[in-house]
Amino acid sequence: MTTFPCFRETTLPRTSIDLPVSVDRDASVPLTVQLGNRLRAAMRDGTLKSGERLPSTRALARQLAVSRTVVTEAYQQLYAEGWLDGRHGSGTYVADVVVHTPSPPLASAGPAASAGPAASAGPAVSTWPSGAAGAARSGAVPPDFPAGNGAAPAGPVIDLRPGRPWVNDYDRAAWRRAWRAAADLPPGDDPDPYGLPRLREALAEHLRKTRAVAVGPENIMVTRGTGNGLDLVAATLLRPGDRAGVEDPGYRVAGNVFAARGAEIVPCPVDRDGVVVEELPGDLRVLYTTPAHQYPLGGRLPIPRRERLLAWARRTGAIVVEDDYDAEFRYDVAPLPALHCLDPGRVVLLGTLSKSLAPDVGVGWLVAAPDLLAAVARTRHDLADRTGGPAQQAVAVLLERGDLDRHLRRMRLEYARRRAAVVDVLGPLVSGDTAGLHVMIEVPPAAVPFVVARAAERGVLVDWTESPRRSDRPRGHGLVLGYGSASLTEVRRGTTVIAELVAAWRDGEGRKGETREEPGRTGETRGERTGEDGRRREKTGAGRKGRPAVTRLADKSRMTF
Template sequence: GPAWRRAWRMAASAVPAARPDPRGRPGLRAALAEHMRRSRGVSCTPDAVVVTRGIGNGLDLLAATVLRPGDRVGVEDPGWARARTALLARGMTPVPCPVDEHGLVVDALPADLRMVYTTPSHQYPLGGVLPVPRRQALLAWARRAGALVVEDDYDGEFRYDVAPLPALFDLDPETVVHLGTTSKILSSDVGVGWLVARPELAAAVARRRVDLADRTAAVSQEAVRLLLERGDLVRHVRRMRAEYARRRAVVTEELAGLPLVGDTAGLHLVVSLPPGRAERVAAEAARHGVLLDDLERHHAGPVRFSGLVIGYGAVAGRAELRAACALVRRLVADELLADDPAADAERAAGEPAVA
């Protein structure tokens, strides 16, 4: 929009630093600390913030700083495959940890993990919001195990029925590292995210970053700083939260009666289906120009959940979303009827199926 174009033009005139701060530009770190306080209830100072290129970059830098090859790291299963990829690339051993409709199952965590990666605000991909008792149990487990908790807050700004739960970091900043990104509130092309940790750990990450010759583009940092300082980003998030709530209402209305999971937050939800059905529905939908995701492919271990992951953040408009949902409903109905002998017999007889 106009605010982004204005910020980008102004940022392009910024003078590059002769020796860029590996933690990120000071003005942006201060603006992010204030943004985190207002939007996510996180109390931190700018020296606790490292500006990254996004969630994956933040996780990679943290792993390179505090872990050694072979260390075991808990990852949600099903979960974000790129987290497993980043850890494997650093020589770590990702350990699949079960989730349910509420998020990470804390009681199932092994005691020998050095770190656990989790998406408590909106579990990816099932969509559960980790309840307060589990959050407390997770932090107690981490203290007992001497492990770090990595909190991926990839779309924590978007919750619709009630206010977002406070970030894990604010409950235990000694144990939790918070990762955030502009990819959902702006665009992944912006390439700006943040890592929030206790100051001495943030400083260690910054030192390791120098060794890795890793940095975030200065122009993107300046543009995001301007958006934050002028209040443009807050206004944008407020508008988009209202728009995404309307889109969510379209999806839940059009898919009413189907088993929906994870629709209280974020920019996607899940339609639960019997095993093996989602892949066929997604393939047929793609032939009609509608892109869906198969929940089964997000598992690292045995498949425990089956269904369609339906995102509504990138759809052109609500009319297109409504049409896509109508297609999904029809394809799901056809798929479920395909193996129903009674329905087949009634169709062959030319009579309507009776529920």
């Protein structure tokens, strides 16, 4: 019996069914394609239900009187598209994302509305993505985007929006043990604005091992997360009218926090490597940046530019707030040191467990020089702001016992598989995939409304980049796809839908009038990037070897817009 790999832990029935399918040997359509089409139809109309076990390739080949290769290739294609699921030694099953109702006709919301190589391959929904990537790591919907066909959701939605981790795979015994230990301690009556000393010591060791940040507990404050830490810094440093820089495009919550403290928000341009130092104004009081994995374009700030950024900060007197966003998850690249390591007196480092563990935990950290940290602690005391004691105790137990480190190692492998699935399907369209839980899918601005609307109608939610506040600088544009909260099967199915829609737009009326060369990309082919040192960086497509065949956008000659 042939089985296909799966990395999800599920309990599935072991009884297979007799498949009500047949093939026509006299038809011009290949037998593998016929079988795949019939199985898809059976899964769409509910003949095959989620969780049902399929016959082995040998048994089905015997039933249909065809070569076992025909069945194996059909199963492989369906598995790669996300229709099938399975575990080693258990068999092959209908995936739990299959929708049992057919898709209604697509509404007219853009060019080539009815085009596409597989228009009925996914569910139709009216659910609209909750926002553009520039609006936040999930934000508000621009009113000028088409809103779909207005139909009720037909089934489960595949959520590929960024900013959401996978919270279904954790060590339940370790989790219960940590919270039991926290519950055994009496409640505190005078919370320390710096946080529990026990947790600060554990965080100092954690940062030393994972980010090479050599600090002691005296440099650390326990926060409720990145937003809380950023607000404390803003309340301490900013006065009404002060100018605060934020990346453009970037994490809009940062701008909201600064604006709430009365600051004037200054959009600072970014490129494929991160914030552009040469275009930073000289009168900023604070600059917020994400050098580990820029949100949303995905760049990693190179060392030479980090040094120039710190030289700018020293020259102007600005404080750099480093959001260590996505730093825990890296693929195919060596880690770069935290910006804080290069100038601890000029950089405030913010971190959180919302991605590495779960957003519900509500624990993060702020690392700064002792004198600045003392000022932040006074502000926090004046604001009566605090981090819950039981959550701090539980996180301390997870760190001290090594449970969090084990969880991180396990999730790095899992996220790497999902990232590889995205690259497998979308190939040269992908950028910003060396770290984190999201990638950029580069498509022309005119294609974005069409792809986002059609994807939502087919049950796939993605975000997109907004136009920069400063329109005088060309930059990347397109979709922002997160793979943190979706299963491997869902990631494969969702990215296949995106690939089909991009191909549909490319081949449809929406291509008319579009130029074939992007601003700032003259002489650069898809799949290559020019780095800070001027050398070409070729995408390696790590993780592709040995994966099943799947319809994908891999032909670079067809991917140039």
